[in-house]
Amino acid sequence: MNKVASYIVTGVLTLIFAGVMYYLCLPAWNIHSSGLVVFFIFVLIFAFFLLGWTGIRPMYQRKKYSKRKKGTVVMSTSFDVKQGASVAAVFVMAATGILVLFWILGGFFSSRLFHATAYSKILQVSDGAVTDIPSVDKTDAIALMDTASATKLGDREIGSLTDLVSQYEISSGDYTQVNIGNEPVKVAPLSYAGVFKWNNNKDKGIPGYVSVSPVNMDAEYIPLQEGMVYVPSAYFSQDLDRHIRFAYPTTIYDDLHFEVDEEGKPWYVATTYNYTIGLYGGKAVSGVILVNPMDGSMQKLAVADVPSWVDVVYPGGLICKQYNDSAQLQRGYWNSVFGQNGCRKVTEYSSDDDDEDSGVKADYGYIAKEDDIWIYTGVTSVNGDSSNIGFIVANERTGETKFIEASGAxxxxxxxxxxxxxxxxxxxxxxxxxxxxxxxxxxxxxxxxxxxxxxxxxxxxxxxxxxxxxxxxxxxxxxxxxxxxxxxxxxxxxxxxxxxxxxxxxPAADTASYESRTITVAKLQTMDVDGNTYLYIVDAEGNVYKARYVDVEDMLFVNVGDVITIETDGVGYRYTRE
Structure with missing residues (x-):
């Protein structure tokens, strides 16, 4: 094969490989997409190897002849870069190296090491109060059911429908916590149980979805008049990711999930992002892409234009990560690594068997509030001492985040x-x-x-x-x-x-005979008696007073040496902070 033919074959095969890679991996054509750089690196590596096997390879070799004693001439070959290095191969190798360097340096110079202050300002956190936590009279707005329990109820509901169970399934990762009619609900679409099941049902699509009530602990299958064609479990042109990418080739999006509007109509929602720090740093929500899975119609919306029925625009995991940056990087990167003065983090758990990357992850619960879904999680010191110094509550639709000071377990x-x-x-x-x-x-x-x-x-x-x-x-x-x-x-x-x-x-303590008395606190001591916690006070004169802890919670703000005024009969007492 001559040199020109080798170049043509290499070019054609590389284009085919690039097309297949893009069809499968779907990177965004955006300079802030690290996946795009990785895509080009693999394409160039493929081209480099092709150059060695389509006719240019002999240019790397030099013929050598040696004459043995008996007069026999033997021809051999040896590798010699200097004699026949391919200009094309060298160019491809250099381009690959430049891209790898670009990728590494882009990530390095976008890191928290150089932009700690910028990272700490991505999430705006305001001060909240205990009143921001739902009270006991709103327990119908509390989502107590975890995804594992919802999956079991959903599977049981689908299992009872004999015409569906053989063709469709529900994955635990498909459930989304949403708010419908100011009540928390977990919803998940049916999905094709493999490529052959998709091929058998692709014309009519996914026939419905499952709705699970965390409050009532029951599940309901919701059939649809028109099937969902563009879904994540479909293949080729009906694959939802591919459908979105071909419509928005330059948009960076993630967290594709299923939601239902107030009329029960299904939608898929993908959160779009901008990278605001360097090339690959400062991931910030810019809006959503709404997809009608029945006909494939889409609309790309900014955050301000997102309809109120959409519950998840700011994913909980991203909020927790951004809060950690806010709480740990305000005094610089090196303080977050060494001194850790004033550093805090959200509640975390260790897992080695998650579907995602193993390691330490944030964990959070859900609260339905004001027709939105809020997440909450505890905030603790970076030392991880099994105690909280407070909580954050965050609105997954608007990104509004509040810190509530409340120490405890x-x-x-x-x-x-x-x-x-x-x-x-x-x-x-x-x-x-x-x-x-x-x-x-x-x-x-x-x-x-x-x-x-x-x-x-x-x-x-x-x-x-x-x-x-x-x-x-x-x-x-x-x-x-x-x-x-x-x-x-x-x-x-x-x-x-x-x-x-x-x-x-x-019986509750009779406080009718209590009188006001000013004392100096010499000692404070808690003690459990018959299953109740009591707080004892010893004053400077040696008098001892006791009360149930729940009746004198304002004593949390009293220290030894403080002068306070209590109501007492000489044994029991009450204290209210002024």
């Missing part, structure tokens, strides 16, 4: 406390949600058996995670917890069987 300590109360049953707690009961921040969660079925509910006090109530239904659990906070029942009764009305109440 982290979510995983609360989960262990709840599991400990029913350890003989070996129930497992799901990740909790956050509510307030009697203006007290409280974790509420479900307890599941080995099969993943919800068996009980638990409430755990944030500031004192030894204050726990459990029951077989949510209403009784909250009622028991309220009675426990009010001192009407003991800790044993709060975690025992039966309703709170049937529990033996401890």
């Amino acid at each position: 982290d979510e995983f300590s609360a989960m262990k406390a709840a599991e400990g109360e029913v350890q003989e049953k070996r129930y497992v707690a799901s990740f909790p949600s956050l509510i307030t009961v009697e203006d007290v921040p409280t974790y509420i969660m479900v307890l599941k058996d080995k099969s993943g079925l919800v068996k009980m509910y638990a409430c755990v006090n944030v500031s004192q995670y030894n204050i726990v109530a459990t029951a077989s239904n949510q209403d009784d659990c909250i009622a028991k917890y309220q009675a426990l906070l009010q001192g009407k029942i003991t800790a044993e009764q709060a975690t025992g069987e039966g309703t709170p009305e049937a529990a033996v109440s401890e």
Whole structure:
């Protein structure tokens, strides 16, 4: 093969390879897309190897002749770059090296090392209050069900539909937490159970989706009048990612997920992004792409133009990552690595068997509030000491984020406390949600058996995670917890069987005879008595006063040596901060 033919063959095969690679990988044609650079690197590597096998390869070799003693002439070849280096191969190799260097340096100079302040300002965090946490009278807006439980209910619902179960399935990763009619709901579309099932059903599409209520703990299959054709589980031109990419070749998007509007119409939503720091840094939400999966019509919208029924524009994982940057990089990169003065982070868990990259990940719960879905997660020190210094709540539609100062146990300590109360049953707690009961921040969660079925509910006090109530239904659990906070029942009764009305109440303290007294605090001591926590005060004169902790929570702000005014009969006391 002559040189010209070799170049032609190499060029044609490289173009074919590039076309197949692009069709499969779908990188955005955008300078801020690192995937595009990787795409070109692989294409050039392919071209480089082709240059060695289509006729140019002999240019690397030089013939040598040697004469042996018996007069036999033997021809041999050896590699000699100097004699026959291909200009094309050298050019391709150099271009590949330049792209690799561009990719590495682009990432390096976009990193937090050089732009710590810019990263810390991507997410704007305002101060919140305990009133931003839903109160106990809004528990119908709390999504207690985790995705694993929703998947089991959804699978059970689909399994009962014999005409669907053989052709379609639901993946746990397909569920999205949305808010419909101000009630939290998990929704997931059916998906094709493989390429052959897609081929058999591609003309009519996906026939419906599943809606799971975390409040009622039930699932419902919603059939559609018109099937969804453009979906992630389809192939070739019906593949949703491919459909979006060909329509918006330069747009960087991610977090493609399923949602339902207020009329029950299905949509797919993809969040679009800009990179605001260097080439590959400062990932910031710019808007969404809405896709009608029935006819494939699409519209690209800025954040300000997103309709109110869309619940997830700012993914929870991105919010948590940006909050960590905000909380750790305000005093510079090196402080976040070494001194860590004032550094905080969201609640995290370690996992080695997730579908995503293994390692440490943020975890968060959901709250339905004001017709939007809010996420919440605890905030702790970077040392990870199993305690929280507060919480963040963030609106997944608008990105509004608030920090609420409320110290106490982290979510995983609360989960262990709840599991400990029913350890003989070996129930497992799901990740909790956050509510307030009697203006007290409280974790509420479900307890599941080995099969993943919800068996009980638990409430755990944030500031004192030894204050726990459990029951077989949510209403009784909250009622028991309220009675426990009010001192009407003991800790044993709060975690025992039966309703709170049937529990033996401890009589409330009679404060009619209390008089005002100013004392100097010499000592403070908590003590558990009959399942209730008491706070004892010893004043400078040696007098001892006691009260149930829940009745004197303002004592949290009192230190030894403070002069305070209490109401007391000489034994019991009440204290209210002025």
